[in-house]
Amino acid sequence: MQLTGAQALIKSLEQQGVETIFGLPGGAILPVYDPLLDSPIRHILARHEQGAGHMAEGYALATGRPGVAMVTSGPGATNIVTPIGNAHMDSTPLVVITGQVATTSIGTDAFQECDITGITMGITKHNFLVQSAQELPRAVAAAFHLATTGRPGPVLIDVPKDVSQSMMEWWYPVTLDELDLPGYHPTRDVDEDAIARAVELISRAERPVLLVGGGTLKSGASEALVAFAEATRMPVVTTLMARGAFPDSHDQNLGMPGMHGTYPAVTALQRSDLLVVLGARFDDRVTGRVSAFAPDASVIHVDIDRAEFNKIRHADVTVQTDVRTALDALRDAGVTTPPLDAWWSEIRAWRSRYPLTYDEPVEDGPLRPQHVIEAIAQRAEPGTIVASGVGQHQMWTSQFWHFEEPRTWVNSGGAGTMGFGVPAAIGAKVGRPDRAVWCIDGDGCFQMTAQELVTARTEHIPIKVAILNNAHLGMVRQWQEMFYDERYSEVYLSADLPDYVKWAEAMGCVGLRATNVKEMADVIDEANAINDVPVVIDFRTDASEKVFPMVAAGASNDDIMVHPSQRGGAR
Amino acid sequence: MTPPEPFAAEIVHTPVRHHILSVLVENKAGVLARIAGLFARRGFNIYSLAVAPAESDARFSRVTIVVDAESAPIDQIVGQLDKLVNVVAIRDLAPRDALERELLLASVPVIDHETRARLLDTIANVGAAIVDVDASAVTVTLTGTPGACDDLERTLESFAGVELHRTGRVALPRLGRTATATA
Numbered sequence: 001m002q003l004t005g006a007q008a009l010i011k012s013l014e015q016q017g018v019e020t021i022f023g024l025p026g027g028a029i030l031p032v033y034d035p036l037l038d039s040p041i042r043h044i045l046a047r048h049e050q051g052a053g054h055m056a057e058g059y060a061l062a063t064g065r066p067g068v069a070m071v072t073s074g075p076g077a078t079n080i081v082t083p084i085g086n087a088h089m090d091s092t093p094l095v096v097i098t099g100q101v102a103t104t105s106i107g108t109d110a111f112q113e114c115d116i117t118g119i120t121m122g123i124t125k126h127n128f129l130v131q132s133a134q135e136l137p138r139a140v141a142a143a144f145h146l147a148t149t150g151r152p153g154p155v156l157i158d159v160p161k162d163v164s165q166s167m168m169e170w171w172y173p174v175t176l177d178e179l180d181l182p183g184y185h186p187t188r189d190v191d192e193d194a195i196a197r198a199v200e201l202i203s204r205a206e207r208p209v210l211l212v213g214g215g216t217l218k219s220g221a222s223e224a225l226v227a228f229a230e231a232t233r234m235p236v237v238t239t240l241m242a243r244g245a246f247p248d249s250h251d252q253n254l255g256m257p258g259m260h261g262t263y264p265a266v267t268a269l270q271r272s273d274l275l276v277v278l279g280a281r282f283d284d285r286v287t288g289r290v291s292a293f294a295p296d297a298s299v300i301h302v303d304i305d306r307a308e309f310n311k312i313r314h315a316d317v318t319v320q321t322d323v324r325t326a327l328d329a330l331r332d333a334g335v336t337t338p339p340l341d342a343w344w345s346e347i348r349a350w351r352s353r354y355p356l357t358y359d360e361p362v363e364d365g366p367l368r369p370q371h372v373i374e375a376i377a378q379r380a381e382p383g384t385i386v387a388s389g390v391g392q393h394q395m396w397t398s399q400f401w402h403f404e405e406p407r408t409w410v411n412s413g414g415a416g417t418m419g420f421g422v423p424a425a426i427g428a429k430v431g432r433p434d435r436a437v438w439c440i441d442g443d444g445c446f447q448m449t450a451q452e453l454v455t456a457r458t459e460h461i462p463i464k465v466a467i468l469n470n471a472h473l474g475m476v477r478q479w480q481e482m483f484y485d486e487r488y489s490e491v492y493l494s495a496d497l498p499d500y501v502k503w504a505e506a507m508g509c510v511g512l513r514a515t516n517v518k519e520m521a522d523v524i525d526e527a528n529a530i531n532d533v534p535v536v537i538d539f540r541t542d543a544s545e546k547v548f549p550m551v552a553a554g555a556s557n558d559d560i561m562v563h564p565s566q567r568g569g570a571r
Numbered sequence: 572m573t574p575p576e577p578f579a580a581e582i583v584h585t586p587v588r589h590h591i592l593s594v595l596v597e598n599k600a601g602v603l604a605r606i607a608g609l610f611a612r613r614g615f616n617i618y619s620l621a622v623a624p625a626e627s628d629a630r631f632s633r634v635t636i637v638v639d640a641e642s643a644p645i646d647q648i649v650g651q652l653d654k655l656v657n658v659v660a661i662r663d664l665a666p667r668d669a670l671e672r673e674l675l676l677a678s679v680p681v682i683d684h685e686t687r688a689r690l691l692d693t694i695a696n697v698g699a700a701i702v703d704v705d706a707s708a709v710t711v712t713l714t715g716t717p718g719a720c721d722d723l724e725r726t727l728e729s730f731a732g733v734e735l736h737r738t739g740r741v742a743l744p745r746l747g748r749t750a751t752a753t754a
Contacts, residue, residue: 117601118601118604121601121604121605121608122608122609122612125654125656126656126657129600129601146656181656182597182630182659183596183597183655183656183657183658183659183660184656305650305654306650306653307647307650307651307653307654309646309650310644310646310647311647
């Protein structure tokens with residue numbers, strides 16, 4: 001069967017089971033958009049390529065399936081560089097297809113030409129510049145294999161216009177050999193010696209902690225983790241990327257570690273004598289000053305990527321496999337812990353003395369942002385997916401939302417990409433139309449990608465967006481208040497400009513506003529009752545609110561600053 | 572990678588702690604850029620790099636990289652390199668287990684008889700050979716250990732106006748020793 005390269009590309013995506021593409025057409029990718037009209041694949045027309053990329057990420061994070069985005073060459077391709085970099089930092093499976101100028105024009109500075117494989121070399125797991133139509137099926141199959149196996153990540157396929165326009169004889173790879181990836185071996189047998197040494201360390205530990213990272217979610221290890229934690233009685237901390245991997249309602253969950261982690265989580269890590277690290281990579285936001293991080297702890301490090309071993313923190317035992325396989329192996333090896341009662345009584349004391357807290361709400365406003373998040377969470381139906389941008393609102397959401405199941409938290413961790421929230425929430429809702437999807441956003445983040453609400457309205461994707469509008473770039477403002485003598489430099493945004501309600505309405509959404517506690521409850525109920533169009537709520541919040549606890553950048557986690565109301569007396 | 576000063580008292584081509592990575596890669600466009608980009612963005616230092624088609628199979632090339640094991644732990648360098656999809660296999664050779672060779676080419680201006688005699692004397696002592704001669708210059712070559720090339724380079728710098736190139740080294744395990752097969 002003879003097909004054009006463009007037809008072969010779309011047919012290859014169908015072979016991979018792709019249901020949705022997020023994209024925006026243009027010159028070099030034009031040939032591929034024609035056969036899309038005849039395909040069952042749904043295309044979501046984003047208003048900016050960055051939006052398309054973050055939508056694909058949100059889709060991937062909410063479903064566990066790879067997100068697919070398609071854009072044109074040149075600026076289309078460079079506009080999606082931020083989502084690619086974001087997905088690379090958070091190991092999110094993504095396949096990005098970019099148009100490219102014809103092979104005969106590459107290297108001539110042709111119109112809308114850019115070297116996108118060169119640009120993305122350092123922020124993709126791999127990328128392909130396809131040289132012939134006959135090679136397209138292999139590139140697509142290889143891209144999906146690479147994106148979804150081993151440590152997941154973004155893969156880019158650059159398709160020159162003459163490749164998509166030329167003819168090929170249809171075929172599709174059916175075996176791994178046909179993918180022609182001789183250097184790619186993502187899985188290894190579990191090292192039984194390492195498992196035995198891990199079991200030995202765990203059996204002697206008096207103050208062990210399970211440090212659970214994003215790899216736990218990616219390997220679908222949540223159930224195995226609950227069983228493992230309950231069998232060993234070890235306390236669990238869940239990094240920002242792992243929120244939802246272990247239920248917040250579980251008595252053994254201490255919450256999030258790191259710069260804005262809970263006091264019990266941060267301090268348990270500091271006092272620990274054994275860290276069992278599951279798919280986490282000792283990010284600087286978790287460790288604080290590395291030399292002062294968990295100084296007495298031995299480390300068992302489980303990761304599918306061996307380059308994470310000893311990169312930041314020395315590991316006494318390394319287990320190179322996915323988290324679920326490792327947990328199964330530890331269980332099968334008969335792992336046990338000594339009684340941890342003394343350890344737990346210390347932890348319980350920290351818990352009761354330093355719970356997450358915030359100042360009493362003021363009835364007439366301005367609203368406490370933490371209160372808004374709790375109010376939304378209380379009124380959210382079970383299984384609600386929550387997305388966020390990056391900044392104070394993100395940290396508060398991670399702290400005050402109660403995550404009970406995997407893949408209900410969609411956020412930008414490693415890259416810290418402002419503007420991630422709205423498009424990622426749209427992608428999550430497309431992937432999980434059965435779930436309610438809230439985006440908790442900041443006013444700064446919202447202004448970066450809000451135009452995608454036009455996409456949401458047009459494509460009937462009814463997400464709900466809560467803007468915690470404190471009229472500032474809040475996290476930067478917090479640092480300037482605390483570390484720059486309250487010298488506020490370029491952080492004021494205005495609460496009224498833009499008018500978020502009118503803006504929402506102009507984009508075909510319902511726009512609501514709440515300035516006091518009474519209105520807050522009413523508008524949340526109103527938003528929850530709307531299921532046909534997107535809703536945007538402008539919550540007027542107190543700009544002086546800061547995220548606590550906090551460990552200053554580069555400080556030791558021993559120097560954690562708790563909420564002002566908890567200060568004084570012995571720690 | 573900081574090049575040595577042209578007339579520095581000591582020429583340092585070989586770091587105190589180096590490793591030789593013999594890397595089998597797919598012979599595909601951009602593969603060298605992927606390797607160079609990885610070293611650049613991770614802050615790993617390369618001392619030399621040599622590339623040639625692999626012995627048996629045209630699909631592959633062999634890249635011999637001398638890396639500074641002070642700039643990052645060798646396991647970290649190998650682990651990151653192994654993640655490049657086009658990298659098929661990595662052999663890590665510790666210097667004591669490796670047979671290393673490189674090639675030096677130098678054109679030396681020869682303006683008088685005395686200089687010519689001194690040059691001939693120099694190259695005879697180290698086993699270098701003359702490969703080209705004209706009225707005003709002599710081109711010499713040496714294939715040898717990196718240390719031998721270092722020595723000759725140092726000696727040749729006493730001649731004014733020398734133009735000198737080195738290939739960077741290639742290496743194999745010494746017979747009876749095994750490289751660490753790392754990937």
